[in-house]
Amino acid sequence: MRAIIAAVGDDPAAPGVIGAAVAVGRLFAADVELLNVREDGPAAAAEAAAAAAGLTLSTLPGDPYVALSSAAEREDVVALVVATGGALDTGHRLAHTTRRLITSVSKPVVVVPVGYAASGGIARVLVPLDGTPASAAALRGTVEMAAEAEVEIVLVHVLDPANLPAFGDQLAHEVRTWSDAFVARNAPTAHNARLELRVGEPAAGIEEALRESQADLLALGWSRELTEGRAAVVSELLAAAGVPVLLTPA
Amino acid sequence: MTQPAVAVDGLRYEALIFDWDGTAVADRAAGTAHLRALVADACRLGLDLAVVTGTHVENIDEQLGARPDGPGELHLLVNRGSETFRVGPQGLALVERRTASPAEDAALDAAAALTIERLAQRGLEARLVTQRLNRRKIDLIPEPAWSDPPKARIAQLLAAVERRLGEHGIAGLAAAVALAQAAAADAGLTDARVTSDAKHIEIGLTDKSDAARWWFDHLWRRGIAPEQVLIVGDELGPLGGLPGSDSMLLVGVGARAVAVSVGVEPAGVPPGVTLRGGGPAEFARLLERQVGLRRVGAMPLVGADAAWTLTIDGADAAHEQARESLLSLVDGRMGTRGSLVAPNGASSPAVVLAGAYRGEGEQSTLQPAPLWNRLSLRVRDAGPPRRVLELHAGLLWQRFLGEADVLQFSSFARPGVAVLRALGRRQALERSPPLVVPADAGAEVSLDPERTLMRLELPDGALEAAAAQTVERRGETALLERVVAYTRTAAPPGQTAAGAAALLESALAAGRERLLIEHRCAWAARWERADVRIEGDPELQFALRLAVYHLMGSAADSGEAAIGARGLTGPGYNGHVFWDADVFVLPFLAATHPAAARAALEYRVRRLAASLEAARTDGRAGARFAWESAATGFDVTPKVANDRAGHQLAILTGELEEHIVADVAWGCGCYLDWSGDEEFRAGPGRQLVVETARYWASRLEWDADGRAHIRGVIGPDEYHEVVDDNAYTNVMARWNLRRAFSETTDADVDAAERAGWREGADALVDGLQAASGLYEEFAGFFDLEPLVIAQLAPHRPVAADLLIGRERLEQAQVVKQADVLMLHHLVPDELAPRSLAANLAFYEPRTAHGSSLSPGVHAALFARDGKLPQALEALRLTARIDLDDISESTAGGVHIAAMASLWQAVVMGFAGVRPSGEELLLDPHLPGSWEVLEFPVTFKGAMLTITITSSETRVRSDRPTRVNFAGRGTTETGPGETVFATTELQR
Known part of the structure; x- marks a missing residue:
């Protein structure tokens, strides 16, 4: 059990x-x-x-x-x-x-969050991935669980303006090819998952994706440290998310 | 230096070279019935053999009497390196003979006489015993007791000779040889080969090292690396202070082979050589062992040269798919990603056939074909897998320690035929089906119960696969052999895979060893005419080899070749064909294998009708080729897409990136310029150039001043959309119009129409600013916000559209990729003389390299402009695009056009090679770190090899060819070699 x-x-x-x-x-x-x-x-x-x-x-x-x-x-x-x-x-x-x-x-x-009112089960989960192996590993279980439960998985990756991908040969294909590769690297078991991309501050990008995707759950991997200078994104999202946040220790 | 001694038994070699006297036979009277049978079996099973000996061919042929019937070859390398014969079912065939000139013969006579005379002066009688081809043999011990000593008595013979020499004040055999060498030099032989078998001294023009050199070169041309060769002799160790005669087989690349001595070797053997002893009987056992290994389907040895192999250890999930792209097997028609053959969650296995698309319109994408490379291995218990792609032979090896060894290839000799051989755990192999339906097959699939016939329906026919598989049990292990044939067919549903079945049957009839040999030979032959050698930069060398491998494998050389943006290595870009094929890949094909360039053009020729219709629909004349093309030739560019910022954008390239029309014509012109294919010129080539010119003529907008414009386009700089008078588009259109004029006469095309082309070309604005020599990228570009990339980002490449947003980008002088500069690369003669430097200085700092096509072109231009550090920096970036997965999208396949730009940068940029009319322009700029740059090109049917060093450039041609070196005028070169010094022309 x-x-x-x-x-x-x-x-x-x-x-x-x-x-x-x-x-x-x-x-x-x-x-x-x-x-x-x-x-x-x-x-x-x-x-x-x-x-x-x-x-x-x-x-x-x-x-x-x-x-x-x-x-x-x-x-x-x-x-x-x-x-x-x-x-x-x-x-x-x-x-x-x-x-x-x-x-x-x-x-x-x-x-x-304060004021949260559940409106049924979880139909869609938003999984932010920062592209690091640690983030991918932390959320692998969540992704597999969601896939198993046939919950729609929306992945989101917020690109750092200071570290943007090189090359963008043909936009229509490049973003798809890059996205497929990103999902394969970071969430290989997330079959049929959709990847949302944003550029800018991670928390803001995730919040935007959360709003637009209308996900019922936000899944975050983290290091369990809330000391100053650590987990700023997690802190911001815990404060701002209007849906439950699933925190999975890395 | 030879390798450390390695185990010989149990390892399968691809070729074996052996000495005759003392190694293969005890003496000239020995019976050879067993050896003859072994040689026949070995050749039948695909082993290449060579006998190397000092004697003449009749002696060996009469004693051996072999008449093998392949596919392995037998060569007799006789007369101490002066003659080579191939032995086949019909007997001997002379392959090569070194013939001494009369002066060399006279010098040999004089050297022998002088040697005998100088020995006589010491009181030692020596005799000239024979005057053989290219050498003179002197008997040092002409005594009855030693008239014909057997090899087994070599130690006693040596002692007797040295005693005799010592009695006359000569300090051993080495001193006698030194005496002969001095005599040869005094007789005028500057490169005499003086050897001794203890009894004799031989002075010659060649020795066994020449034989070995020829044979190893020959093997390389059959796709066999030195590491895959076994050398067997009986005199590999020193003799009387001199290197043993068989040790000459170890010179050069022979040092990388595995060497075994079956001789007595009184002074031991050199490091790395295995001393087995046992004479001819042991040699026979070695050969029997090789025959036995082949009978049981033993795996060949994996090539080990780091310059020619891509080795991946383990299965790193984060990089697996990118590595699968790099490791792809390609045969011009079919591509198979280099996925682990065992199931792996991070993997994306795929087989694709060039031009086999499913879906229609912008949904068209390469149809995933049945997988032939899956095995039901239990990899959890196996060691970390290792994959090795042998580039020169097009072979992919996979080892799962304790589970299986697997060899795969996609036949370059029979495109569409794939072969897999696995030796491993029986249970796993027995449950491995020959064909597996890919997870994303999508289409209607029919599969027979044995999973050996499969058919997938396509909009224009079907893709068929037929497979044959055997699993031979050997206790707990088994040998699995699988051959699969793929074809595309227009046959209606319900019909059997007849085409694939016939192709399969033919492959099976050839047999496993012949399939392997012909495949290796096909790759080696292509490499012979395409390999670019850079000495002094191993990293770049390897990247170039990997690029050339994928380029050669990306296009068939008959029918049509649809070259997608990721070649045949992955599903990225849906396999759609862009300008990448025409202006990036095609020049490589035209310069190295014109038939493949012709096939790439045939793809365009067969879509001319659709392009004519597309132009008509747009209210234009001529042919409007599609920006993105797939099966039909109608545009398949997506209309909307999300960018990386999550914004949905309208995609306008399909509608507005019209320069593709001129790019197709340029590709056609490039092929004609390199090949001189008059049949194509008079037929479809002319049609392509004329119909594209007609399009431009109808596309021009004339102003009141009589100037012509092309408005509302996108140039290669896709950061700026809907621009007027894009320099690239206009100048390429101008080139197109002029080329059409020059390719036609009034007899072909109405005179008024031709005159209109010339008038339109002359009236087209090109943005040239006379004072500065700068070309304005498009009307108004110079009024935009002046920005250089260094103001925006600390490094390039960078996606500037994401960095500063599209709105600001459209208003800024930020360029995605070479646009004006692309003209300097493709059509320099269309531009103002000496305008490269100014435009390079202006545009390059403004270029984000937001396209993988950009750095290679800049490398070429920097090199041509003599700015070698910048050229090398851009070249290294280009070289690493896929190897380091810089774009993080190599998982979708390699960037085949970027790989082509690497070749273009080296050959067209650093070497400055370009066809111009009837002559080949050559203007090298060699970086100081490169010792040698060497590459072949095929120009108007002539096979040229160009070798560039810091001091000179050598051009070797097989026929008369006009070369213009460094703009110094035309030089008639070839047949033979012409040397150009850096300061003056020399012949």
């Missing part, structure tokens, strides 16, 4: 987290476990959201970070779903607990 842990807080984000967990669960072919961790008081909002989704909510006492990271490392757990604002914390773009979880948990973590 495979399981996904959804960290359901006692806050307005709860329905979105549960909806995202259910959708991602289908992608991962895993069951969804809803977990509420609290130090005191009732969890009325969380319980109501779970009931609305027809799922059971488990509650655990203690420190949310400790309990969730411990649950995520269980052998059967394939991913963790958390709200941008964290399991219990509210009012921050990327709350302290969420930040700690995504930088320490070794499993993929799905970060659900």
Whole structure:
């Protein structure tokens, strides 16, 4: 059995987290476990959201970070779903607990934005690839999983203006030939995937592709470091994406 | 220096050269029935043999008595390197004989007499025993006891001779030879070959090294590398302080062969030579072993010369598809990507046939053909795979250690026939089907249950494949042999693959060894007339060889040759035919293999009707060739595409890049200028030039001042669309009109029409600014924002359209690729004299090299302008385009036109070779780092080899040819060699 842990807080984000967990669960072919961790008081909002989704909510006492990271490392757990604002914390773009979880948990973590309302399953996933072997390796599993689940895969690559490809013999053919080669190098199992190209700042390019593609999920590979100067693109996208972001450790 | 000694048994060699006396036979009376049978078997199984000996041919032929019937050859290299005979079913045929001049004969006599006299002065009696062809033989020990010593007693003979010499104050055999050498020099023989077999001293004009040199050259012309040759002798080690007579087989490239001695070798053998001993009996065992290996289908040895092989170890997913393109097997009609034969997720295996398109209009693309190169190997347990593409022989090897060895080729002698031989794990080979339907076959496929016949329907017929496969079990291993034939047919659906089956049957009848030999010979013959040799730059040398390999394999030499932008190496650019074929690839073909250039033109000739119709549809006269062409000849250029910034753009090239019309005519003129093919000139060639000229005549717009314009076009600089009076388009159109005028008379074409061509040509504006000597790329170009690429990017090539956006680009003096400068490359005579330097200085810094076609042309122009550092920089960039996958799109196939531009840069740029009327222009500029630049060209039927060094240029021609060296006027050269010094002409 495979399981996904959804960290359901006692806050307005709860329905979105549960909806995202259910959708991602289908992608991962895993069951969804809803977990509420609290130090005191009732969890009325969380319980109501779970009931609305027809799922059971488990509650655990203690420190949310400790309990969730411990649950995520269980052998059967394939991913963790958390709200941008964290399991219990509210009012921050990327709350302290969420930040700690995504930088320490070794499993993929799905970060659900504030105000997210699931509208069914995941039909389309956007997978940004920076063209490095590390990025390709980090997202290989995601791509294979999406292909297996017959989810449409949209790859996006944002070209750095300072390092543009040499030559562009005949635009109509060159972009296609180059794109085919890029997909073969970076996502060889993404059969029938579409590649979107952009030029400029990576985060802006990905955001644009996300908007235009209307993807339901953004999949990012990353190094699990959010210290200054690291993962600026991930930080920006976590702040800006209106859809769940699947963070896969490289 | 020879190689370290290597194992001999178990390795299959492609050729074997052996000494006669002491090696093949104990003496001249020995029976040879067994040897004769072995020689016949070896030749029948494809092994090339050569006997090398000092004696005359009758002695050997009578004793051996072999009459082999190929496909392996038997040569007798006799008279110590002076004569070569080929032995066939009908007997002996003289191939080559070195004949001494009367003066040389007199000198040989004098040298022998002087030697005998000088020995006599020391009190030693020596006798002249024979006066053989080109040599004199002196007996140092004319005593009855040593009248005819057997080879087995060589040590005793040597001791006796040295004792005799010592008794007369001569310090051994080496001293006696030195004495003879001095005598020969005194007699006027400057390059005498003095040898000794202990009993005799021979003074001659040739020796065994000449025989070996001839034979290794001959083998190279049969596609056999020295590493694939076995040398067997009995005197490879020193004798009396002198090199053994058989060691002369190891000189030059012979040092790369594997050498074995079956002799006594009293002083041992040189490093790298294997001493087996055992005399003729051991030699017979060696030959038996080679025959046995061939009987069981053993794999040939892989060529090992780094200058001729592309070796890829492992399977790096990130680069796999680009490597598959580089490793492609090509035969002019068919291309097979060099994919690993075992399944691999990162791979993109493909087989394509030139001109076999599926789909229509802009959807037309090369039809993926059935795959003949798939094996069901279990590679997970095997070691990392190794692939070696042997360029000279067109062979691809794959080794999966512990699983299988695989040899593949796409027959250059029988285009459309592919051969795969695999030796490996039986289970894997037994379950490997002969043909596999490609995943993206798309078309309607019919396949028989045995998977040996396949047919894919195309809009204009079908693509058929027929295969035969055998798997011979040998315990846990097996030998798989697969032969596949591909054809295109116009036969309606439902018919069997008759054409492919007939081609297959013919190939099977030839047999596996003959197929291999004829394929190697075909490649070697093409290389003989195309290889460009650069001494002093190994990296560039290899890149050139790889380019020439793919260029030769990109075009058939009969019928029609549709040369797509990626040749026959991948699906990129849908196999569409652009100007790349006419102005980049065709000059190479015209200068090296005119028949292939003719086939490339035939592709255009057969699409003339469609081009006439296209012009009519546009309301023009003549022929409007398509910017992108596939099966029908109507334009197949896509109409929209996404750029790399994600913007959807209208593609206007199909509509506006009209210079293709003149490019086709230029290709035609180029072929005529190189070949002098009068039949083509009088027929389809004239038609092509005339109909394209008619198009331009109808395309001109006349202003009130009587000047003619061509408005609303795209030139080669595709950064600027819909421009007026593009210099490239106008000047090429002018050239086209003038060429049509000169290729016709009033008897062929109405006089008024011809006059109109000349009038139009003279009136066409070309953008020349008289004061500066600059040509304006198009009307208004000089008013655009002045920019040089260095202001935009730290390096080139760069995609300037992405860098600064198309809007600004259109308003800036930023050029995608050579446009005005392309004229200096193609039609310099149409331009103002000495205008290259000014235009090169102006345009080159403004050129982004946004096209892979650009750097090669600039390399050629820099070289012609004497700016060699810049020329070399551009040349090196061109050389690495595919090898380093600079464009990150080599996965779709190699950039065949960029490869052609590499050849053009070297031959037309650095060597300055260009046909002009009846003479060949030659104006070399050799970089200091290049010691020698040598290449062949075929000019008006003459075979020329041009060798350029820093001090001189040698032109070797097989017939009278006019050469204009460095603009110094016409020199009649050939037959023979003419030497041009850098400072003055010499004959």
